[in-house]
Amino acid sequence: MKIDFGPFINGESRIARGGKRSPLINPATEQTWGEMPGATPAEVDAAVNGAHRTFEDTWRDCTPGKRADILFAIARGIRENAAALAEADVNCIGKPISDARDEVALGAKIFEYYAGAIGKFGGQTIPVAAGGFDFTIRQPLGVVAAIVPWNFPFPIACWKVAPALAAGNCVVLKPAKPSPVSAVMLGAIAHHAGLPAGALQVLAGAGSAVGEALVTHPLVRKISFTGSTAVGSRIMELAARDIKRISLELGGKSPNIVFADADLEQAAAKSPMSVFANAGQDCCARSRVFVERKVFDAFVDRFVAATKTIVVGDPRDEKTQVGPLVSAEQRKMVEGFLDGARNDRRRVACGGTRCSDRGYFIAPAVVLDCEPADRIWREEVFGPVVCIRPFDDEEEMIREVNDSPYGLSGSLWTRDIGRALRVARRVESGVLSINSNSSVHVEAPFGGFKQSGMGRDLGMAAMEGYTELKNVYVAS
Ligand code: NAP
Numbered sequence: 239m240k241i242d243f244g245p246f247i248n249g250e251s252r253i254a255r256g257g258k259r260s261p262l263i264n265p266a267t268e269q270t271w272g273e274m275p276g277a278t279p280a281e282v283d284a285a286v287n288g289a290h291r292t293f294e295d296t297w298r299d300c301t302p303g304k305r306a307d308i309l310f311a312i313a314r315g316i317r318e319n320a321a322a323l324a325e326a327d328v329n330c331i332g333k334p335i336s337d338a339r340d341e342v343a344l345g346a347k348i349f350e351y352y353a354g355a356i357g358k359f360g361g362q363t364i365p366v367a368a369g370g371f372d373f374t375i376r377q378p379l380g381v382v383a384a385i386v387p388w389n390f391p392f393p394i395a396c397w398k399v400a401p402a403l404a405a406g407n408c409v410v411l412k413p414a415k416p417s418p419v420s421a422v423m424l425g426a427i428a429h430h431a432g433l434p435a436g437a438l439q440v441l442a443g444a445g446s447a448v449g450e451a452l453v454t455h456p457l458v459r460k461i462s463f464t465g466s467t468a469v470g471s472r473i474m475e476l477a478a479r480d481i482k483r484i485s486l487e488l489g490g491k492s493p494n495i496v497f498a499d500a501d502l503e504q505a506a507a508k509s510p511m512s513v514f515a516n517a518g519q520d521c522c523a524r525s526r527v528f529v530e531r532k533v534f535d536a537f538v539d540r541f542v543a544a545t546k547t548i549v550v551g552d553p554r555d556e557k558t559q560v561g562p563l564v565s566a567e568q569r570k571m572v573e574g575f576l577d578g579a580r581n582d583r584r585r586v587a588c589g590g591t592r593c594s595d596r597g598y599f600i601a602p603a604v605v606l607d608c609e610p611a612d613r614i615w616r617e618e619v620f621g622p623v624v625c626i627r628p629f630d631d632e633e634e635m636i637r638e639v640n641d642s643p644y645g646l647s648g649s650l651w652t653r654d655i656g657r658a659l660r661v662a663r664r665v666e667s668g669v670l671s672i673n674s675n676s677s678v679h680v681e682a683p684f685g686g687f688k689q690s691g692m693g694r695d696l697g698m699a700a701m702e703g704y705t706e707l708k709n710v711y712v713a714s
Pocket residue numbers: 385386387388389390412413414415416443444445446448449450453464465466467469470472473487488489490520521618620646686690691
């Protein structure tokens with residue numbers, strides 16, 4: 239299968255003629271290894287119109303069995319092209335190869351899950367007061383624009399595209415500037431697997447141009463967005479004009495709560511990678527750690543020791559756990575947070591410095607002695623930085639946890655089941671793990687409270703979000 243780095247429209251890879259070209263820079267080597275032309279306004283329009291035509295002509299009314307067969311075939315295509323897909327994300331964003339491989343496998347699983355869901359997804363019959371017969375139908379929306387970030391380029395694209403297609407929509411996918419390659423490959427793989435031309439279009443290009451053109455296009459019925467809270471707010475504003483459907487997965491500043499009765503060894507062993515994985519560029523990063531004072535020193539000692547063993551380096555190396563940050567700009571932003579903390583005399587217990595002459599690497603940093611008003615404690619850093627603070631009282635700690643505009647994810651560690659359930663109910667977040675650091679399960683809903691977003695990805699909740707609910711009443 240030949241893959242060109244251009245927009246993928248109506249079943250064809252194109253080399254964009256007039257679109258602005260963006261360099262692809264390998265963050266581990268700082269070398270430019272390719273170029274991606276952005277879509278022109280005419281190409282955005284052609285892509286949306288083509289998707290709309292395919293929706294009306296074939297995909298909306300494609301039988302569930304046939305639709306499922308195609309989604310299963312896409313999953314097979316992903317597995318067959320796994321090495322090239324993983325390599326694309328390694329080169330684009332410096333993702334460690336072992337993570338990239340896992341994320342491609344997750345993409346395939348997502349397509350399988352929604353392929354299987356197609357025949358099990360439907361409406362209800364409802365006994366209404368008027369007698370007769372009342373039932374609901376879940377109908378596809380039409381053209382969905384999926385706008386995705388660079389930190390988990392492939393799985394996030396899959397977890398928007400697969401349920402949207404499964405529910406009968408056509409999709410225009412816009413990847414982020416640093417990471418368009420695996421998205422364009424997904425377009426080609428899906429077409430090769432039998433997806434009708436136009437059902438999945440892929441358009442690279444700047445968010446301010448291609449992204450906004452999609453959001454405001456009259457034939458786009460829903461925008462499914464993952465990215466920053468600032469851009470999410472902008473999209474909400476633009477979508478409000480036509481009452482477009484939106485789902486927004488935005489930023490986070492997630493807590494990691496450790497009670498004195500927790501299995502301390504396990505909590506300290508698992509917690510570092512719950513913030514440092516993907517070089518901390520993870521919306522679910524547990525970047526605010528709350529530790530009960532009785533075990534504070536013991537936990538911090540273990541956490542710092544475990545952090546020092548993390549293998550930071552060449553993302554192509556199988557042993558690497560943490561690669562570089564995505565760009566020089568991102569590294570500068572992270573260093574700004576660390577400089578601010580040092581100026582305020584906060585203690586950096588380890589890391590926080592550049593650890594290679596080449597590439598945008600920063601060693602994972604543990605920051606102690608923060609105050610709740612500190613910028614580094616309150617704002618999303620999106621880099622390998624964690625802050626750890628002690629707490630004395632459960633109620634006060636919960637207030638501090640919830641004193642954030644965000645509410646995406648979090649973990650809590652305790653052996654007391656009553657406490658675990660009590661605290662889990664009170665933490666304002668869409669996703670929470672008890673005695674674990676995992677956030678994402680294909681079968682379970684994923685999304686945020688408050689400024690972390692609205693709507694849900696994954697699970698059956700995502701598929702519902704790509705439909706309108708129609709009620710039909712039949713008189714008897
Ligand atoms: P971003 O700057 O918000 O960009 C996300 C996507 O939106 C990119 O494709 C971007 O295109 C596009 N975009 C930018 N401006 C736009 C506009 N005015 N209209 C329409 N689209 C526009 O986010 P990012 O820097 O890629 O990713 C980091 C952020 O994403 C973090 O805040 C992180 O927490 C969040 N995130 C959240 C989740 C979650 O599930 N909650 C998951 C991952 C990441 P360009 O690349 O061309 O600018």
